[in-house]
Amino acid sequence: MQKHGFKKASVLLKKNIQKASESRGFAQSRVLTHWSEIVGEEIASISVPTKVSYKTDGLGATLTVLTSGSNALILEMQKEFMRNKINAVYGYNAVHKIRITQSSPIAVIKKNKISEGISSKQQTSNTEISASVENALKEVGDKNLRQALEELAINVFTKLENSSSSER
Template identity: 40%
Template sequence: MTNDGPGPIPDESYRWSRKGRRMRGFEAASGLLKDRIRSAGESRGFAVTRLLTHWPEVVGEDLARVTRPVKVGYSKGAFGATLTVLVKPTDAPMVQMQLPRIRDRVNACYGYAAISRVTLTQTAPMGFAEGQAQFLAPPPVAPPAPPPEILAKAHETAEGVQDEGLRRALEMLAANVLTRRRT
């Protein structure tokens, strides 16, 4: 018997997509998690999962560092939903002033005026949902560059060294030492 088909029958090592086509290579992680994120989001009222997955892009980096969306509640007979946002008690007064901005940006994400109210729930960063809500610290600030006269003196100090890497390291060390003496 000859086999005129495309080849042997695929075994368990082949993966098949939902549409019946064979998947080739790696599958994107977002594709694997899309259904789980959607079901978790829908259980908390989020019709648009992008609000959960792209929160920093929706509200901005400054607000995303101190807030997390918790749920969207729909009341009977009223137009618009209520978005509940988690915030640390120390940041709540500043976030309270930003509520109209949050509402406008979330509605822009939905594409229409889906959210009519935004409420805050306050808790410690590790006290909500068994430590799952973690607020990010602000990015570290780079130290200011030393003045040009200190850089010139540091370059002069390491001038006789032939190895380029060692010379740069000695210049940095000299600049640090000279800067500390100055203050």
């Protein structure tokens, strides 16, 4: 027998977000968006996650990480640490193997700058949006509902802001 009533927005959107991420070859999108939080600033400053691929038998994924040639040995020594940190975030053995790929230091820096620029821009606009959303939803009594509505509103406003800035 099914329960009827309200559901969290995250529950309703999870499949759609996962499909969109999978279509881009990255089912665990959290690794991309929260790389520095997962592996730490030191490792994140010298590496960029680029792809997650799956075997046909479905036994864990392979995460491909881009780094410069001089940092490849450092990351090679940190593979197990990174894998444990990533799997701790998911709560299961999501990443079975990490593949280190090398590129020029300039390419790694550019990719890091792009991802840092996007996240810092989002954080600034999210802070402004969050303040106005929080003010608008202060009357909502249920803490979980208020938090879900805040997250939904922030995501909607951020998407609208990003789409309007890309049209310029």
